[in-house]
Amino acid sequence: MSQPIKNAYLKFHDPTIIPETFTDTDANNTPLVFELFPKPDPYNFGILQLEMNETSQITNPLFILFSIDRSQSMDDICPTDHKTKMDHAKHTTKKMLEILLKKTYHYPPQTIYVQLLVFDDDTKEIVPKTLLDSTTITQINTSIDSIQPQNSTNLELVLTKSRQIMENENENENEKEDEPQSYMKTEIFLTDGNATTGIKNVRKLTELSLYKTPEKEDNDEHIYIGYGDDHNANLLQTLAQSRNNASYYFLDQIENSNLLFGEILHGILYPALKNTTIKTNNCEIYDYKTNTWTNTIKIGTLLSESAKTYHIRTTTPQEQITATICAEQITATICAEQITGTICVEKITTQNTPFIYRVEVLPDPTQQDITKYMFRQKVQEYLYLSKYISNYIDESSKQMIIIPKEDRKRQNDRINTVKNDMKRFMKYLKCYMINHYLEHDKFHQNLYEDLYISYKTFATLKGAMYSGARQHSQGRQTSYIISSPCQNDTDNDDNINNLNINLPRSHNTPILFRHLSENTTPTQRRIIAEMTSFPTRSRTPSPPLAPSNISKEDFEPLTDIDKILFNKFATSTS
Numbered sequence: 257m258s259q260p261i262k263n264a265y266l267k268f269h270d271p272t273i274i275p276e277t278f279t280d281t282d283a284n285n286t287p288l289v290f291e292l293f294p295k296p297d298p299y300n301f302g303i304l305q306l307e308m309n310e311t312s313q314i315t316n317p318l319f320i321l322f323s324i325d326r327s328q329s330m331d332d333i334c335p336t337d338h339k340t341k342m343d344h345a346k347h348t349t350k351k352m353l354e355i356l357l358k359k360t361y362h363y364p365p366q367t368i369y370v371q372l373l374v375f376d377d378d379t380k381e382i383v384p385k386t387l388l389d390s391t392t393i394t395q396i397n398t399s400i401d402s403i404q405p406q407n408s409t410n411l412e413l414v415l416t417k418s419r420q421i422m423e424n425e426n427e428n429e430n431e432k433e434d435e436p437q438s439y440m441k442t443e444i445f446l447t448d449g450n451a452t453t454g455i456k457n458v459r460k461l462t463e464l465s466l467y468k469t470p471e472k473e474d475n476d477e478h479i480y481i482g483y484g485d486d487h488n489a490n491l492l493q494t495l496a497q498s499r500n501n502a503s504y505y506f507l508d509q510i511e512n513s514n515l516l517f518g519e520i521l522h523g524i525l526y527p528a529l530k531n532t533t534i535k536t537n538n539c540e541i542y543d544y545k546t547n548t549w550t551n552t553i554k555i556g557t558l559l560s561e562s563a564k565t566y567h568i569r570t571t572t573p574q575e576q577i578t579a580t581i582c583a584e585q586i587t588a589t590i591c592a593e594q595i596t597g598t599i600c601v602e603k604i605t606t607q608n609t610p611f612i613y614r615v616e617v618l619p620d621p622t623q624q625d626i627t628k629y630m631f632r633q634k635v636q637e638y639l640y641l642s643k644y645i646s647n648y649i650d651e652s653s654k655q656m657i658i659i660p661k662e663d664r665k666r667q668n669d670r671i672n673t674v675k676n677d678m679k680r681f682m683k684y685l686k687c688y689m690i691n692h693y694l695e696h697d698k699f700h701q702n703l704y705e706d707l708y709i710s711y712k713t714f715a716t717l718k719g720a721m722y723s724g725a726r727q728h729s730q731g732r733q734t735s736y737i738i739s740s741p742c743q744n745d746t747d748n749d750d751n752i753n754n755l756n757i758n759l760p761r762s763h764n765t766p767i768l769f770r771h772l773s774e775n776t777t778p779t780q781r782r783i784i785a786e787m788t789s790f791p792t793r794s795r796t797p798s799p800p801l802a803p804s805n806i807s808k809e810d811f812e813p814l815t816d817i818d819k820i821l822f823n824k825f826a827t828s829t830s
Contacts, residue, residue, distance in 0.1 A: 260528040260558070260611070263336045265618040266539075266568065266577060268302035269626045278687040280680070288684040295568070300573045303629050304534070304541065304566040304615060306581075308781070311528045311560040313359070313585055317367040318524065319385075319425055320356075323418050324347060325447040326374040326402065328484065331405035332448075334510045339614070341448055341483055344510050345540040346400050348517040350785050355521060357393055370396065371421065376407035376415035399498045411447070411491070412454035412570050413791055415465040418443055422476055441476040447492075450485035457829055458491045458651070462498050475531050477501040477557070479520055482721065484510060484547045487720035490647045493728075497545050500531065501556040505750055506725035508738040512771050518784030519735045528778060529583035529611060536575045539570035542633065544731030547640040561777035564733055567633050579615040584608035628699060631685060632730070635703045638678050639727035642710040646719025675714050682707050683692040692748055702737070706730055709738075735784075737778040 258750045278288040282316055294301040330342040349372075359366045374382035382399045386392050390441060425441055455461055467474045478499050480492040485508060496504040534541060540549035558564070570577055587609045659667070685704055692701045706726045713719040722738065730735045772784070 258309070258311065260309055260311055261306065261581070261613050264581065264613060264615045266302060266304050266615055267618040267620065267624050267626070268300050268570070268573060268577060269468050269630065271300060273547070273625050273627065275627055275688065276691070278684060278691070280683055288680060290681070290684050292633060298571050299569040300571070301626070301630055301633070302539070302570065303626055304568055304579055306564045306566070308528050308558055308560060308562045311526065313525050314440070314527060315366055316586065317369070318630065319369045319439065319441045320524070321418060321421055321443045321648060322372045323414055323443070323445045324349070324372065324485065325409065325449065326403050326405055327376045327407060327409040327449060329449050330407050332484070337511050338347050342719050344513045345446060345483070346403060348513045348787065350397050350400055352386065352517055352521050353393065353396060353513065355783070355786055357388055357390070359525070362387055363826045371400065372415060373414060374403055375410065377410045379410070379413045379417045398653055408452040409449050410457060411451040411452040411461055412464065415461055418445065419467065420555050423469060425766060426469070443478045444520065445477065445479065446481045446483055447487055449486050450488045456557060462494050465495060466498060466666060473703070474499055476523070480504050480508045481516070485701050485718060485721060487721070489724050490650060491804050492642070493720070493724045496763050500554050502725065503732065504728050506721055508725070508739055514782055514787040516736045518787035519780060521787065522780045522783045523557065527557045527586060528560045529558040529585055532556060532558050532583040532609060533582065534566065535580045536581065538572050538575040539568045541579070542567040542636070544722070544727065546642065547637060549550065559777070561779055563591070563775070565629065567629060576645070577617055581613040581615065583611045585611040604672060605706050631700070631703055634681060635706050636727065636730055638681070639710050639723050639730060640707060641674055641721050642714050642723035643727055644713050644725060645674065646713070649715055650717055650720060671715050675711070678707065678711050678714070682711060702773060729773065733775045735772050735780050737771060737773050739771065778786045
């Protein structure tokens with residue numbers, strides 16, 4: 257059995273290395289100071305670094321349930337390529353199936369089942385549970401092509417239906433006692449709007465989506481995608497947070513859907529460890545989902561080749577500090593099976609094997625400067641606060657909650673305090689980046705972009721969407737990252753433009769990968785590249801355009817007949 261973890265260790269920041277103080281010239285030269293743990297908090301900050309080995313693509317049988325929104329708003333046009341949201345949803349779904357189909361041709365062949373629901377004010381199964389192969393792909397694609405946007409949105413019906421389907425798959429798996437429990441199931445849920453009919457309350461929708469079999473923990477993968485900036489971010493984030501192995505994605509630019517779906521497809525095909533939990537001893541680990549420090553966090557699936565960094569803190573650095581990674585490793589066994597006297601075939605059996613890995617402090621006597629991760633910790637805290645406050649404002653406005661005047665004043669003061677603190681930290685981070693020549697460092701660039709987006713959308717209706725998406729990508733260290741929202745600087749008091757730092761993307765980065773973070777692995781890039789082709793509407797290529805500075809002399813006639821035609825053309829157009 258191969259070792260899935262290449263390297264893992266703990267290390268702590270040298271407390272004698274203190275980030276310098278800068279001056280805020282916009283605020284009467286007041287000092288800009290950074291303290292992650294304000295005194296007298298006795299915490300030592302550290303990190304858990306985890307690097308995964310490259311592992312093979314899994315051979316487990318797969319079941320993938322697609323739930324696709326087909327409400328009328330999916331007919332909206334994307335301005336950059338003039339295709340509709342539905343065009344992109346159809347294409348990326350078909351492209352995923354095309355790539356998955358190739359896996360059934362490999363040795364060993366992989367068994368893949370797919371099922372597809374569409375929903376508006378009703379829910380319809382357009383592809384029943386179907387074995388994906390060369391004989392069924394045509395009918396599946398025909399069914400996908402038939403999807404047409406219509407009507408309003410009922411999330412109650414589709415969340416109930418998808419939950420029932422996933423539960424039935426678990427029951428069918430349990431009945432197969434002769435086969436190891438290696439059947440891997442994934443739900444991909446895509447919507448671009450809010451519920452307009454049926455149940456609309458976030459808590460109630462979340463409750464009805466949860467499995468009703470408490471004796472069996474939900475270890476399936478659930479992926480919730482907000483398509484465009486009109487979806488209910490609070491609902492999708494709550495759905496994701498209520499499960500062990502769930503993810504929320506915000507697809508801000510629909511034309512980049514291939515990048516996001518490429519990352520999702522890679523996660524389905526290349527898991528190295530499943531149902532992963534990290535437990536700490538004599539230290540606490542940060543849970544970005546709840547903005548709390550705890551002794552145990554669930555991190556779901558760890559992928560092949562991935563590198564992760566988790567934040568820890570301790571008040572007892574003199575004690576023995578350790579962490580334990582508990583997970584399930586996917587293993588495959590090949591055995592020969594004799595059918596007749598001379599014919600023998602190989603049968604592959606896959607199963608999930610318990611996996612435990614102990615992590616200790618790195619024995620390094622040199623100074624450890626991990627200030628960059630202290631900045632990351634602060635950014636994650638602000639992302640959580642921005643998302644939480646924006647969600648609260650959004651839900652209060654929907655429920656038309658009347659808040660007493662004094663309570664409202666206290667809330668507004670708290671909101672303004674958080675926003676001002678965020679602004680001061682942005683100034684500090686900018687000064688630090690310039691002073692340490694880090695303006696082009698991708699790690700610090702990403703932190704600054706996270707802060708900028710969170711600040712720009714703070715306490716707005718879009719705040720939960722943008723801050724939540726950046727919190728997810730920063731916390732889970734994903735590949736796809738959303739871009740900055742359109743900047744409409746009407747708040748002159750913030751003077752946010754003066755905070756902007758030049759954040760150019762590397763000229764060596766292909767345009768295809770501009771929305772991918774430094775967490776992207778080589779295999780992820782390869783699969784994302786497979787997802788990118790989108791057929792044009794035209795069957796014939798457009799003719800080349802002449803340069804704008806071309807002159808009449810450049811059309812020198814080659815023959816006498818060319819000269820006659822040229823003079824005729826020149827005369828008629830003069």
